[in-house]
Amino acid sequence: MTSVYALTDHIVIDEYAQNVLFREARTANAFTDEPVTDEQVHAIYDLIKWAPTSFNQQPLRVVLVRTPEARERLVSLMVDSNRAKTRRAPLTAILAADTEFHEHLPTQFPVFPQAKDVFFADPAVREASARMNAALQIGYFILGIRAAGLAAGPMSGFDAGAVDREFFPDGRSRSLVVVNIGRPGPDASWDRLLRLAPEQVFTTV
Amino acid sequence: MTSVYALTDHIVIDEYAQNVLFREARTANAFTDEPVTDEQVHAIYDLIKWAPTSFNQQPLRVVLVRTPEARERLVSLMVDSNRAKTRRAPLTAILAADTEFHEHLPTQFPVFPQAKDVFFADPAVREASARMNAALQIGYFILGIRAAGLAAGPMSGFDAGAVDREFFPDGRSRSLVVVNIGRPGPDASWDRLLRLAPEQVFTTV
Numbered sequence: 001m002t003s004v005y006a007l008t009d010h011i012v013i014d015e016y017a018q019n020v021l022f023r024e025a026r027t028a029n030a031f032t033d034e035p036v037t038d039e040q041v042h043a044i045y046d047l048i049k050w051a052p053t054s055f056n057q058q059p060l061r062v063v064l065v066r067t068p069e070a071r072e073r074l075v076s077l078m079v080d081s082n083r084a085k086t087r088r089a090p091l092t093a094i095l096a097a098d099t100e101f102h103e104h105l106p107t108q109f110p111v112f113p114q115a116k117d118v119f120f121a122d123p124a125v126r127e128a129s130a131r132m133n134a135a136l137q138i139g140y141f142i143l144g145i146r147a148a149g150l151a152a153g154p155m156s157g158f159d160a161g162a163v164d165r166e167f168f169p170d171g172r173s174r175s176l177v178v179v180n181i182g183r184p185g186p187d188a189s190w191d192r193l194l195r196l197a198p199e200q201v202f203t204t205v
Numbered sequence: 206m207t208s209v210y211a212l213t214d215h216i217v218i219d220e221y222a223q224n225v226l227f228r229e230a231r232t233a234n235a236f237t238d239e240p241v242t243d244e245q246v247h248a249i250y251d252l253i254k255w256a257p258t259s260f261n262q263q264p265l266r267v268v269l270v271r272t273p274e275a276r277e278r279l280v281s282l283m284v285d286s287n288r289a290k291t292r293r294a295p296l297t298a299i300l301a302a303d304t305e306f307h308e309h310l311p312t313q314f315p316v317f318p319q320a321k322d323v324f325f326a327d328p329a330v331r332e333a334s335a336r337m338n339a340a341l342q343i344g345y346f347i348l349g350i351r352a353a354g355l356a357a358g359p360m361s362g363f364d365a366g367a368v369d370r371e372f373f374p375d376g377r378s379r380s381l382v383v384v385n386i387g388r389p390g391p392d393a394s395w396d397r398l399l400r401l402a403p404e405q406v407f408t409t410v
Contacts, residue, residue, distance in 0.1 A: 010244065013225055104401065139344020154259075204243075
């Protein structure tokens with residue numbers, strides 16, 4: 001491995017964007033009181049919606065938790081360690097996969113409108129594809145939150161089945177991640193954790 | 206919804222970065238002959254490795270397919286429509302989830318070193334978590350390819366079980382996406398497909 005300074009020569013977005021999205025951005029566990037508006041959320045979506053999914057299926061569905069009643073219902077379904085920070089975040093979003101995404105394929109993937117029935121008739125195939133592609137979009141969404149100058153606090157510690165029943169009563173969606181969104185407050189983050197070395201991640205054949 | 210011009214006011218990375226990562230970037234199906242070096246791939250990883258995963262688990266594993274023999278083995282396991290473009294891409298990477306990621310938690314998540322055994326002793330729980338978090342990282346990786354000025358051609362059309370047996374013989378990893386990487390060639394992309402409207406994605410409670 002060469003040094004980081006040499007490696008950044010291969011990156012074409014500027015240092016500010018690299019820092020905001022990746023190098024200096026941190027998962028936040030505490031936030032200021034500054035609200036996060038619907039317009040900010042829509043600006044995030046308007047950016048990240050362009051990133052790719054398989055067959056352009058776009059299975060990500062988002063519930064924005066805004067009322068105190070809804071927030072308390074969500075908090076009660078989270079593990080203890082996620083409760084206080086979720087209660088106090090300016091905005092909390094439930095990120096889920098729509099297992100019936102294929103209904104949109106005739107308009108979203110017109111190059112092969114039969115994809116809906118040819119590839120996605122089987123509910124098990126559909127759910128696996130929805131989970132994988134919604135997770136791709138959650139990756140994009142987390143970076144989109146950062147691109148909007150905000151911090152994300154993504155969490156997987158909650159009762160997903162209960163969250164599905166409570167917040168997706170039509171039974172179509174599977175909640176994958178709950179994310180707190182806002183400006184980071186004092187002591188918002190832990191010390192930076194390690195990352196795996198390239199040798200632990202890459203092999204060449 | 207306000208217009209796109211107003212929405213971009215909420216985004217803090219510059220227009221060039223927005224375009225390179227999201228707005229103008231396109232999935233590529235054809236590439237120039239320009240090679241993609243290991244140093245470029247390591248620069249991508251050195252950027253995207255910082256983005257978050259649950260318990261800092263970092264389950265993404267990557268096989269870089271460089272020899273003609275390995276490429277032909279991979280191509281033979283792909284659906285017909287993915288074969289020609291994969292045969293001709295400067296670099297093809299297999300992106301997979303390591304179901305034994307928990308072995309690294311004592312070093313990667315030292316704030317709760319017991320996580321390895323307390324949360325991830327069950328192989329089914331571990332595989333689901335690995336798949337979800339590797340998919341997050343694949344989202345980051347696709348954007349990282351673009352941040353390096355390259356185009357990504359991610360594909361899900363391949364025999365994943367056979368790819369696992371062929372390229373991950375230790376049985377630990379599950380292949381999720383195969384991605385071609387390079388500079389886009391002539392007629393590399395389709396016309397831009399639609400995206401879902403915010404009203405189809407967001408609900409507020």
